[in-house]
Amino acid sequence: MTGLFGIPLGVPGAGRARYARAMAAFQAGKLSAAQLEAYRTAAAFDGQGPAAVLAERGLPVPAEAAPDPPALIRALVEEADLYLAGLPGPGVAEVRAGLARWRDGPVTPAPQAANAVLDAHLPAALAALAAAQPGLAAAIAAARPHLHWITYDGYDRAAIGEDFAAGHAYASIFGEEAAIPARDFDFGLFLIAPHVLYRDHAHAAPELYAPLTGPHGWRFGPGRPLVVKPAHRPVWNPAHRPHLTKVGPVPFLCLFGWTRDVAEVARVIPAADWPMLEALRLG
Secondary structure (H helix, E strand, O other): OOOOOOOOOOOOOHHHHHHHHHHHHHHOOOOOHHHHHHHHHHOOOOOOOOHHHHHHOOOOOOOOOOOOHHHHHHHHHHHHHHHHHOOOOOOHHHHHHHHHHHOOOOOOOOOOOOOHHHHHHHHHHHHHHHOOOHHHHHHHHHHHHHOOEEOOOOOOHHHHOHHHHHOEEEEEEEEOOOOEEOOOOEEEEEEEOOOOEEEEEEOOOOEEEEEOOOOEEEEOOOOOOOEEEOOOOOEEEOOOOOEEEEEOOOOEEEEEEEOOOOOOOOEEOOOOOHHHHHHOOOO
8 A cells, every 4th residue: 555654554643643744745745735635634543544535535645665664764763852852851961962973874774573572562552652652653663673673681581580581672773783873872662561570780871761651660779669650751870870670561662772881781689579579560
């Protein structure tokens, strides 16, 4: 089907995101005013494209090239940076400075590969995100097949816990071996399955979490209280600060940024209350 502007059918917020791209095409002289109005009408329906509305009105469906993976990744960067620009707090400016420094580099899409965590939990996370950020949700969905998603195996499984080891995935958009090359800077997407505990750990890299879903619990050192936070409340972890994340009933999806010392591996910090926190249910 043509006329989708690279945004898959059925993605929450897809209709509105497609209408935004139609507006850009109209401003570039590639759509008529009547075609743009058809896209506005079709924006209410994420599960169907504009073809039926255009046909009812006797209008042609615009010709469209196959989705360009580098363009989809760059569109995700634009949406992510726009989102970060609206967030308060420490670390946001540092991460956005990294994006500005490296964003014009070459884009190398990854070969498509299956990831069980992604397939199981990203749709629910995007559905939750789309209510507040439809453009970002649609951009993540469109770029998803062209990013290299990893279920990290660098932790000792006994130390980090089997649930986390098998229940997370991340994709670096910027980084040494990411879609867009960057030195000593890492930025991307991080997904954790519902109810999973990401045990206490620390690392040399200062880190920004920009959670796109919620609720989720945080603590900043063994023995300290768990603080429940909603979506869209950023968390800044200075270098070597211990931190733990407890996921709620909605899959945890966030933007993450490491601003330096990205090659230093994280270390797990043992705590006696992990079994209790793993059994805990938020919300």
